[in-house]
Amino acid sequence: MDFxxxxxxxxxxxxxxxxxxxxxxxxxxxxxxxxxxxKSPRWAISFKFETExxxxxxxxxxxxxxxxxxVTPVANLEPIQLGGTTVKRASLHNADQILRxxxxxxDYVYVEKGGExxxxxxxxxxxxxxxxxxxxxxxxxxxxTHCLECATELVREEGEAIHYCPNRLxxxxxxxxxxxxFISRKAMNIDGLGSETVVQLVEAxxxxxxxxxxxxxxxxxLPLDRMAKKSVDKLLAGIEASKSISFERVLFGLGIxxxxxxxxxxxxxxxxxxxxxxxxEKEVLVEVDEIGERIADSVILYFADEGNINFVRRLGEAGxxxxxxxxxxxxxxxxxxxxxxxxxxEKHDRVGIKKLIEMHxxxxxxxxxxxxxxxxxGDKMGPSKKEKAEKLEIxxxxxxxxxxxxx
Ligand SMILES: [Zn+2]
Numbered sequence: 520m521d522f523x524x525x526x527x528x529x530x531x532x533x534x535x536x537x538x539x540x541x542x543x544x545x546x547x548x549x550x551x552x553x554x555x556x557x558k559s560p561r562w563a564i565s566f567k568f569e570t571e572x573x574x575x576x577x578x579x580x581x582x583x584x585x586x587x588x589x590v591t592p593v594a595n596l597e598p599i600q601l602g603g604t605t606v607k608r609a610s611l612h613n614a615d616q617i618l619r620x621x622x623x624x625x626d627y628v629y630v631e632k633g634g635e636x637x638x639x640x641x642x643x644x645x646x647x648x649x650x651x652x653x654x655x656x657x658x659x660x661x662x663x664t665h666c667l668e669c670a671t672e673l674v675r676e677e678g679e680a681i682h683y684c685p686n687r688l689x690x691x692x693x694x695x696x697x698x699x700x701f702i703s704r705k706a707m708n709i710d711g712l713g714s715e716t717v718v719q720l721v722e723a724x725x726x727x728x729x730x731x732x733x734x735x736x737x738x739x740x741l742p743l744d745r746m747a748k749k750s751v752d753k754l755l756a757g758i759e760a761s762k763s764i765s766f767e768r769v770l771f772g773l774g775i776x777x778x779x780x781x782x783x784x785x786x787x788x789x790x791x792x793x794x795x796x797x798x799x800e801k802e803v804l805v806e807v808d809e810i811g812e813r814i815a816d817s818v819i820l821y822f823a824d825e826g827n828i829n830f831v832r833r834l835g836e837a838g839x840x841x842x843x844x845x846x847x848x849x850x851x852x853x854x855x856x857x858x859x860x861x862x863x864x865e866k867h868d869r870v871g872i873k874k875l876i877e878m879h880x881x882x883x884x885x886x887x888x889x890x891x892x893x894x895x896x897g898d899k900m901g902p903s904k905k906e907k908a909e910k911l912e913i914x915x916x917x918x919x920x921x922x923x924x925x926x
Contacts, residue, residue, distance in 0.1 A: 521597075522540070523540060525790050526540055527568055527839045528570075530568070531603065532586045533589075533603075535673075536602050536603045536604065536717040537568075538567055538568055538632075539565050539566050539604075539643075540565070540566050541564070541565045541566075542563065542564055542565075542566060543562060543563040544562035544563070545905045548579070548901065548902065548903055549562065550562040550902055551901040551904065552903050554885050554886040555886075556751065564686075570631045570632060571601060571602050571628070571631065571632060572625055572629050572630065572641070573599050573600070573601050573606075574628070574629055574630075574644055575597050575598075575599040575627065575628065575630060576594050576596065576597040576625065576627055576628075577594050577595070577622060577626045577627070577628050577640075577649075578596060578624065578625075579594050579595045579624050580593070580594055580595070580611065580617065580622065580624065581593050581595055582662075582663055582667055583664060583692075584667065584668050584684055584690065584692040584693065585692065585693075585696060586692070586693060586695075586696025586699070586774060587683070587696075587774070587776050588683040588684040588685065588686070588690065588693050589590050589608050589681045589682070589683055590662075590663070590666070590667075590673060590681070590683065590684060590689060591610065591612070591891045592611040592616075592617055592662070592907055593608055593609070593610060593611065593614075593679070593831075594608065594609045594611050594628065594630075594640050595607065595608055595780040596608065596609060596628070596630065597850070599630070601630060601632055601638060606632075606638050608629060608637075609637065609638045609639050609640045610638070610639045610640070610746060611639070611640050611895050612680075615680045616640075617662070620640070620642065620708060621643065621644045621810040622640075622643060623649050624649065624897040625645050626644070626649045627643070627644035627895070628640045628643050628644065629642040629643070629644065630641065631639050636686065636695070646909065646914055649678070656664050656876070657659065657695075658920075662682060666684035666686065666690060668684070668690055668691050668692050669684065669686050669689060669691065669899045671684050671685060671686035672685075673685075674684045678910050684836050687824075687826070688826060691721070692777070693810055694721055694727065694728065695714075695717055695718055695721050696774075697728065697729065697774050698717045698720075698721065698726060698728070698729050698732070699714045699717050699775055700772065700774045701729035701732075701772040701773075701774065702717070702729070702732075702761075702801075703772075704773075705768070705771065705780055706764075706768050706769075706771050707729075707752075707764050707768065708761070708764065708768075708770050708774030709732075709758055709760075709761050710753065710756070710757035710760065711750060711753035711754040711756070711757040711792060712732075712757055712758070713836075713904040714755055715877060716754070718754070719743060719744070719745075720732075720743075722918045725739050728830055729772070729830075730830055730833035730834050730836070730837060731844045731878070732758050733758060733762075733834075733837035733838070733839075734837075735754075735758065737751055737752075737755065737757065740755075757781065761839075762837070762838045762839055762840070763840070764839070764840065765787075765840060765843075765844065766787050766793070766840045766841060766842055766843050766844070767783050767787040767788070767843070768783070769834065769840055769841065770786060770787050771783035771784075771794070771837050772794070773821075773827075773831065775817060775818060776820075776821070777813060777814045777817045778814065778817065778818065781807060782810060782814055782877030783808065783862075784926045785807055785808050785809050785810065786804075786807060786810065786818070787843050788843060789807045789808065790803075790807070791842060791843050791917075792841060792842035792843065793831060793835070793841040793842065794841075796818065796822075797822045797828070799818075801815045801819060802814070804818055804819070806889055819913070820838075826891075845886075847876045848878065849879065849880075850878075850879050850925065851879070851880040852879045852880065852924065852925050853876060853879040853881030853892075853924075853925065854880040854881070855880070855881075855882075856876075856881040856882065856892035856893070857881070857882050857884045857890050857891055857892050858876050858881045858882065858883055858884065858891070858892055858893060858895060859877070859883075859885070859886070859887050859891050859894045859895070859904070860872050860873055860883060860894075860896075861894060861895070861896050861897070861900045861901055861904050862896045862897035862898050862899050862900040862901075863897045863898045863899050864897035864898075864918045865897070865918060866918060866922070867918070870894055872918070872921070875921075876895075876915075876926060879925045887904060887908055887911065887913060888909045888911070889911060891908075891911070891913050892913075893913060893914040893915070893916055894908055894913055894915045894916065895916050895917075895921045897914045897916065897917075897918055900915075
């Protein structure tokens, strides 16, 4: 506690911002005994400091259109120091919050930096409300009715807090945003292609959606600014290489609302290929682990759109993976077995052993229990694990014994 309270104030003297401290059990044998959950180790936990809150003047509310067409208000603030950085903009989340806070330009607001990178407006100083002097200033804080980028009338679905621009096909930030998402590290991870280049390609009319990346040719790119032969080659090689990216990541890259990385993985693995996902009825989709009605509806809505269907068809024609790959050499030899891996191995590393277990239908577990089928142990197996295994009379296999079991 002394350590925490020391850093509570001392953190402001660090050359970087921190929002807490991590407390760890530092003895390896105790770490091993505590083990891990699926998400994090049980021997480390973070302590978050109280979030800092500052008061500043709201200069103006502006609106941003994102990749999904969602229109989000942004608070432009009188610059203020918060957590070691100067804050000029903060998020307001949605129209409901503006309404709830009754915000107008000129108000004094409270701003916090939570876990997110972007600070947010959390309240308004009631003692010093701005006065509405004319109709114009009042209107400047009311939510726009039309898209600021393409002038399409905004829509708001019932029960939803967010306004959307429905012009998916030609609204510039949506077009660029979808491509930037598609090429991002966790999706197609295209080497040599950054968001600035995307903007350049879209503005030059060379790319209208992610599928047109696969039609790019050297002669299209060379005339562009900052496109020397070398960067063109790199870009084209990156695009070519993305054709071998797994279906899970292609599915994530499509940018279907609510289909994040994890959901994409679950959908891909349980339905196997894009056709099956496109054809799936709601009842089938909600059967998939972690997929509820909201996600199922969003997937159905996405594939009800002819434009989207044509788009994924073009991705298929370009040679992208639209089905989960069968792993070569996979068997069911370890079907249903719960296996613990411990120690250091000779022929494979620990990750490799775990992959082999999964490839042959087994499940890797982090802690030994009565349900453990067997343990694969290399050198330096933890003494507490060994003791527990012996007590529960669980078989311990060497690396070679394990390999011959799946051979
Ligand atoms: Zn628009």
